[in-house]
Structure formats: structure tokens, C-alpha cells
Amino acid sequence: MNIDQFLNPVILFFFLGVLAHFVKSDFQLLQPITKFISYYLLMSIGLKGGYELHENAFSLSIVTILLVCVAGSLFTGWYVFHFFKKNLGIENAAGLAATYGSVSAVTFITAVSFLEQQGIDFGGYMVAALALMEFPAIIQGIFFVRKNQPDQQLGFRQLVFETLTHGPVFILLGSFLIGLISDHDLMQGIKPFTQDIFKGMLCFFLLDLGIVAGHRMSFLSKLGKKVILFGLFSPFIHAVLFISFAYVVGASAGDALLMAVLGASASYIAVPAAFRTAVPEADPGLYVPLALGITFPVNILIGIPLYHSVIQLLWH
Amino acid sequence: MNIDQFLNPVILFFFLGVLAHFVKSDFQLLQPITKFISYYLLMSIGLKGGYELHENAFSLSIVTILLVCVAGSLFTGWYVFHFFKKNLGIENAAGLAATYGSVSAVTFITAVSFLEQQGIDFGGYMVAALALMEFPAIIQGIFFVRKNQPDQQLGFRQLVFETLTHGPVFILLGSFLIGLISDHDLMQGIKPFTQDIFKGMLCFFLLDLGIVAGHRMSFLSKLGKKVILFGLFSPFIHAVLFISFAYVVGASAGDALLMAVLGASASYIAVPAAFRTAVPEADPGLYVPLALGITFPVNILIGIPLYHSVIQLLWH
Amino acid sequence: MNIDQFLNPVILFFFLGVLAHFVKSDFQLLQPITKFISYYLLMSIGLKGGYELHENAFSLSIVTILLVCVAGSLFTGWYVFHFFKKNLGIENAAGLAATYGSVSAVTFITAVSFLEQQGIDFGGYMVAALALMEFPAIIQGIFFVRKNQPDQQLGFRQLVFETLTHGPVFILLGSFLIGLISDHDLMQGIKPFTQDIFKGMLCFFLLDLGIVAGHRMSFLSKLGKKVILFGLFSPFIHAVLFISFAYVVGASAGDALLMAVLGASASYIAVPAAFRTAVPEADPGLYVPLALGITFPVNILIGIPLYHSVIQLLWH
Amino acid sequence: MALRSRLEIVIPKPDFPRLKKILEHPGIEGYTVIDGVKGHGQRGDRDNLGLSDSFTNVLVIVVCDGAVVEGISPAIKQLISRSGGIASVSTVQTL
């Protein structure tokens, strides 16, 4: 395990936020700011991904990576659901399945920062992977519920549509497309905003997210041991799974790290948003605290440098 | 017509915002952010204008341009009022007159970005023109109403005062003055904020404005054909008018484009603010949607490159 | 007195904000933005201080400066309390004592900008002085009240704890620590956010603060002459005191200016926050308007350049 | 001054679109919405934090005739039983 992450200001600000919650500091950013910065981060990462995909041609190996990512995401969701079905009931198991099958954009962004500071390249299409992995597991999770409760109002199309137009997914996809088709000379003028101040905005955002995570952690005491242990250790299992995939399809070391992180991370934004509407019986007080209060810090603090070491070992 | 604007990220973000509305995405920036970014844009453009006017001396030709702009604005307001008086009633005709006589700062800012990316110079005093054109047509519009309803509470002085102290006008004028008198060495330190990240902030703002425009477009179906056609085609007429003015007074090509845009654009911030207080009977559901939902996109998408081509043709 | 400050955009934006209030402009930034920018400023200044303290070793002379600052702060609080006790009653005298014994981070930040533009160095530990001076006078002020009202609920420990975890203090201290321990290579990536756009954000913040100050000034008419005169002239007395201290302990010219400003400035954020909880009988309508409406502008407009001239005279 | 009913509903923000549909009921001429509301209830704290609106409430006020309240109250009851929240009615006079 790498000590470096403990000296990384990006990570330290997250824990400063968590601390703020536990010492009951009245420090708090209001929701408009949270929304502003997180949409800013998604817009920046989307533009960058589209831009870079434009620079490099679309190839078969890219398509393979994207397909493998989606398949891994569905597989994760599938096994998680069956693992927890008995324990937690269908709705909550489906919630957890969607949460761990889907991904966390902030973990991805933190890993991108990590790669940049290590000087390791990765493909712009990995942003497409991020976007693509956001929703299939969510829709799958909702289907697990539907099979048992056939009287739901929302149709399949509407479901897919709602998931794709959910704020964070929408802005990520939209910016990706804009990055893809925009005149690249014109995009230079945007870079001081989307790239130069990006890492600082990320610090600020993680400070804020730390406070939210702190709030959500207060729910953890109500969760069972099995659930907590799952939140702690599943990231490593999922990372191993996705690193194997990456190895098999011949991804680069940078792409492999991002695949590991996509697999290992859990969604705490898109899933609660979709499930509140489609499966209100699933308790966001279960899956959000687990994803944000345990899996997220495990990934950014221990996971990213660990997955990186493993990949360095295997790839060289 | 230039295809370029379709590949301009600034423009694309506006339409991404419009799309967000129509696919009913829950993506939304909250009002504090809208206010922050728009005041930021006005502050930046004001500082820049003042700074550059300071660098260059005030001359007779500048005064001429400013006078011509104000005259054009009043003329536009005057004919629009009489054109719509019968159809829409006095209050709403006055609202439209003020809207089209006055100007849109965001259209102006988009045109400035366009000029910068084309490498075309323009005078800092054009920001003064922007500020000067904001209010005369508004006050004129209110007078058209007063002539018929002599029992109003607000006096003339108070009217001018309220229009000049309206948030966006105030910050534009104030920053212009600060740019004019500040020590220019001290201003260098502000530039990374007001200039480097400006274009990126503009993208973000237009994304937000696209959503607002989308919301306002839902009112369009209630407006008559004549009004809609006016919103669609008047920009070109007004641009021709202001380009002729620019030609006659011998403005540079850059100044001419900005004059065209000032003439062609319609106000959707200052006018509703002033009219809500002074003429509450005028329906903001009429003039705001027209200005923001039709005239604004027409100007940034088709107008700016078109006016530019015409000016290139005439000036060379 | 230096004319320069009247041409400093940072200062001018503060007065533009004050003007906005007095001309009853509806220009207003909403609280989420105020919080965002002020936390941003505190985070930036904290990081920078920690970073620089890391670069230079901790020494005896630094400890001396810090101790002298805290002692000066307590002395100021002590004499102010006894000076006003009879006039204003115990609670309000204690409020004023805490206000003037404590410090204003924004005044400090403005002085830092001033030093940077003059090319004068100062120590990163001065940020530690800022943080250290925030709370002792507050706790002392609360004790002055407690001696006379022994039936209070809050214990000493809790008092210190609450003051240290108050939002602005917490973020300043936290960022300072992060700056101190972070890997300095990783911190380079944050600088475009925390340093390059800092001065522009400060302008924007002072514009906002000017509006708040304007609002608070409306309370001033209710305050007695003695109080007003104190707000006007005490900054100079306190500055002289702290400049003497600086001279005696052999501080550099840059450190001396910051010490002067810490002594001369008065708290309008931490004090009302702490006193609302601990001594609700003290009227924030007294000490906030005085600190923000009088002492703050006196310091940034006249104080900083004046203290600077005096120090130049003495140090060379 | 006319005697009318004032219906006050607090529900999670993501469920507001459903409430909106219920309020498209004849006799309802308008409603007022306060966004970004916090609260505490059987489902724990709702602190208006985070990006997903899952921990945010909205408060909706409807002034209408008593008969209209009776018309929509079953649908509102059902919505609240699923999504959480609270709804109360009082008698007011409109100016």
C-alpha cells in the first residue's frame, strides 16, 4: 500500500470534510454549490473524453473494452442481487445491486488525477465507459424488482430514458458529445476553466463530499455486519475482476486502472435518483451510506494506489 | 451562413441546455449559481471595456458611435411600439418595444468571444455602448404607457434611477468605471479570473441559460403568429439598420459587428425587471419567451456569423 | 496617506458593493455564493501558509511572533472590555472586546494582496498567527460574562471546541494543516485554482461584502458617539501597538504589516457566531456593524497603506 | 373574505412530479412550492445535502375549496404512504 495517498491534498480534503461532520463543525457548502461543482467536474471530464476520442480514431479494441465494461457491470449487479436477496429483501438487494454494478464518477475523476500526476496515459473512450456503465446495472436492478411486482407504472423505454436524462448522466454524455464534435481550436479557449482549475475544484468538491459522506455514515450503525463487510471488501474483488478483463482484452496500464476503478466503485448519485422514482421501497439509507461512507473512501485511499501497484506488476 | 457556429462549444452548450429542458432532464443549476456566473460575466466584460477605454483616448468618433447606438435603440423601440399597439394593447406593445430597443448582454458577450477567436479588434467603448443601450428604450417604453395612464406612482427621476441601479446594469457600469480608473498594474492580477476562465464560464452559463430558454419556450405556443415571426426575422432587419449606421459613421469591422448585435438582440433581463415594477400589466410571459426563446438563439446561431460575413463584404 | 488604494480594484469593488446598498440596487449575491467564495479564500490562504511554513523550518523567532500576537489580542480584548463595561453593560462590552481582540481574515487577505503587489515577503507562519488570534479573545470575552452569570450551560472545553470548529476557523486550520503535510509536487496542480484566480475572487467577494457592510451600516445610527469613534480610531492605536511588538521581536517588514493588520482588524464572522450561542444577550447589531461598517473599510482604505509607510520608515 | 382550505404537503423532492400530476385536478387554481426543505421523520434525517435530491424535501401549499381537498386526498395519502412525508389541512380565509 502506498503512503502517497495520505499526502495527497485531494484525498486529505475529503477527510477534512468527514472530520468537519464528526466534530460537528457548522462548516457547510449549500446545495447550489455542490451542484455547480459536480456539474463542472462532469462537464470537464466529458469534454476531455470527447476531445481525445476525436483525436484518436474509434477502433475495435475500444469497442471491446466498452463491451467488457458493460458486461462486467451487469455481472456485478446480477451476483450482488442474488447474494443479498434473502437477507435484505428484493427491493434493497436490487438497490445494492444497482449501486455496485453502476459506477462513481468522482472515484473515476480521482483516478484520472492520479494517472495524470503519475504521467500515465489513458484513452478518452474511458469516459465513454464511465457514461456507459452508469445505467445498465440500474435498469437491471429495477427489473429484478419488476419480475416480482408486475403492477409498476413505469415502462421500459421510459425507464431507460429517465436514467439517461438524469442530471449527472445527461451532462456527462452531453459534454462528451460536444467534445467530440466541437471545433478543437475553439475548445482551446475553454481549457483554463475546464482543465487548469480542475484539480483545485476537485479538492473543494471532495471537502464538500466528505461532509455529505460524514452525514451518511451516521446511518451505517443500522446496517448489518454482512453489508458493512461487503462495502469494505467488495471493491478489491471487483477490481481484480476488472483488472483480469483488462488484461485479457489487452488494455493499456492506464485504461486498466480506470477499468479497475469503474468496477470497484459504487454509485451514490444516479442510483438513489433512479430508485426513488422507480423503487421507492428500496431504502436509500442503506445503499447510499454504504457506497459513499465506506466504498468511496476505501477506493480513493487504499484502492487506487493498490490497483495501480498490481497493474504495474502484471503489465511489466 | 457559416457552419462554424454549429461546432462552437459555446453555442452547443446553449442547445444542450435547451435539450435538457425538452427531454425533461432534472439537470438544473440553482438561481444562486445563475446569478454568480452572470454577474461574473458582466463584471469581466465591464472591467475589460473600462480598461481598454483607458488605454485609448476618448474621441469624437467614439461619441458619435455611442450616440448613434442610443438613437437606433430609441428608433427601434418607437417603431416596434406602433407596430404592435393595436394587436397587443398598449402595455404589451410597450413591453416588446422596450425588449427590442434594449439589448442582450449575453449576445454581446458571445459576439465578443466570436471576434476574439477570429482575431478581430474592437473598441473598449463598445461596452459603454452596451451599457448605454440598456435603458433608454426601457424608459421610452414606460413612457408610452404613461401617456395613456397618467395615474402612475413612479416619477421620471425614480424611473431612470431604478433602471440604472438594476443589478446587471449596475454591475456592468460599476465594473466599467473601476476598469477605467483602476491602476492598470494592479489589474493584471485579476486577469486570470476575469479573462482566462471567461470562455469556460460562458459555456457553463449558456448551458444554464439554455434550460431557462427551454422553460420560456413553453409559453411560445400561446403567442400569435405575427409576434413569432417578428421574433424570428426582426434581428436581421435591426442588424441591417445598425450595420448601415456603422458604415456611415465609419466604425471598424469589429465595432460594426458589435453594433449589429446590439441592434439585433433583445433584452430578457433588464426589461422584465423594470416592467414588473413600472408596468405590471405587461405580460413577461410574452416578451421574455420571444427574446430568450427565439431572438437569442437566432442571433447566436445564425446572426453573428451572418452579420460578420456581410460586414466582411462591405468593409473590404 | 497613499492615494494608491483608491485606484486598487480590490478596494474599489468593496465600495461598489457599499454603493449598491445605498442606491438600493437589487444587485445581490445569495448566501451560497458568499459561503463558497469565503471558504475558497480561507482554503487558499490556509494552504499557502502551510505550504510555506513547510518550506521554511519552524524557529524560535516564529514562536515568539505567534506568542506576542496572542498576547496582544488578549490585552486588546481586556482593555476594550473595561473601557466599555459601564457604558454598554457587561454583555455588549464583552462582545466588543471579543470583536476587537479577534481578527478579520478578509483584512488579512487584503493586506497579503497588498504585500504581493509591492513585492514584499512575509512568513507562511503569519497564517498560523491569523488562525491563532481568531479565538482566544472570543473565549476571554465569554469569560468576562461568565464571571457575572455563573449559571451558563456551556463548559470551557465545549467553548474552545465550538470556537475551533466554527466553519471559517475550521477550514482555515484544516487547509493550513493540509498545506503543511501534503506532498508539494501534488500541490502544484491546485495552484491555478488557489492562487491564479485568487485576486479576482477576492474582488468578487469584496463586492459582496460591500453589500453586507452597507446593510450593517444602517444599524450604525443607533450606536453612541463613543462607540463610533472607537470603531474609527482604535485601528490606528492597535496597529501602533502591534507594530511596536513587531519591532521589539525583530519581525521582518512584511510580517510587521500583517501583525499591524491583525491587531487593527476586528472580527465580524467568528465573534457573532460564537456569541449567538454563548452570550445571546450581546447584540450583534452593535459589534458587527462597527467591525464591518467602520473598522474594516478604515483598515483597507487608509490603514494598510498607512501602516506600511510607518513600517517602511522604521525598518529602514 | 371566503372560507377555503389550505393544504400543506411535505414530500421528498424526487416525488414532486407525481404530486404535480395529482394537483392537475379541476378546482385547483394554483399552488406554491418551497424547494430545498430539510426535515426529520420516520425515515431519518433529510438534510438537503448531496447531488441526488434523495435527502431533500419540498413543501407545497395549495389553497382551494374543501371539496377539492376531499377529491385529491386519497391520491395524496397513497403517494405519501409510499414516498414518506406529511400532509395537513386547515381552514383559512382568502383576502
Add this chain to the structure above:
Amino acid sequence: MALRSRLEIVIPKPDFPRLKKILEHPGIEGYTVIDGVKGHGQRGDRDNLGLSDSFTNVLVIVVCDGAVVEGISPAIKQLISRSGGIASVSTVQTL
């Protein structure tokens, strides 16, 4: 506990300064203002978007004696008839 009136007014934000003047009436010791309120009414949707506050409401609560409500209600009625909005009164007990 004293019996008093609770007056609740929703009006467009740009008209709030006028309401404020009406509330400078003897017997009114205070009022509470919720800003950034959305709504729906005869004049369409008010979504609290945009920069001009033209599509933003405020909600104002005044607790005062019943006689005072009668004193100010004509002025409020007139304001609302021009600017839009709604006002309702209920009876409350103050602690």
C-alpha cells in the same frame, strides 16, 4: 396563549418592496420572508429561474391581531390584483 391572526401572502418577488411598505403599519411587529419560492397560478408557472426575478415568488408570514389584518387587507388585495399571488388568513395561538 393569545389568539391572533396568521396572514400568509405569496407574491412575485419584484413586488415585495411594495408589500413591505404596506407592512409598515401600526400593530405589525414583525414578519417572516421565504425567498426563492416557486409556484403555479393563473399567470402560469413560476420556476425561480433566470436573472430578473420575474419568475420568482416570495412567501411572507405575518402574525398579528385580527384588527390589523382588516386594516391592511384592502391594500394587499389591491397589490395582488395587480401583481398576482394569493393571501390567506388563519387563526393561531402564539406561545
Add this chain to the structure above:
Amino acid sequence: MALRSRLEIVIPKPDFPRLKKILEHPGIEGYTVIDGVKGHGQRGDRDNLGLSDSFTNVLVIVVCDGAVVEGISPAIKQLISRSGGIASVSTVQTL
């Protein structure tokens, strides 16, 4: 529909933690909090400006049984007398 009490409290935001403790009272199943509220009262204007929350109010709504109101009203009265604000009770029916 059950007859209950609706308690509405406006207090300075920094005093909210104290109110929260009072509301941890048996019989109180929930409450709703509107943050960032402005107002005017005996202690002057509260404009929700600045960083210290000293000039910001919160509005808290509690729906509970009348007996519970009587249980907590002395503590609330005392809090308000020290911190400022207002509290009122009305009768409502819950859906």
C-alpha cells in the same frame, strides 16, 4: 382525518441546535425545516446575508398532538425569549 396541532416556529439559525434538542420529545415524530429565511422583528432586519448566520432565520414546522405542544411550549417560550423569534399554533387535520 385526525385533528392535530401545527406548531410553527421562527428562530435565528444559530439557535436551531437548541430547538432540535427540545424537539427530541416523546410524541414528536417529525418536523420540517426551511432554512435561509429572512424576516423583520423587534431585533431589526434579518436579511440572510453574511457568513455567520447571525442574520439568518429558520422556520420549523411540527405537526403533533395538542398535548405534546403543551409539553414543549415552556421550553420553546424560554428559548424564544432569549434568542428572539416567534411561535404559533394552529389546529389542522392530517390526511
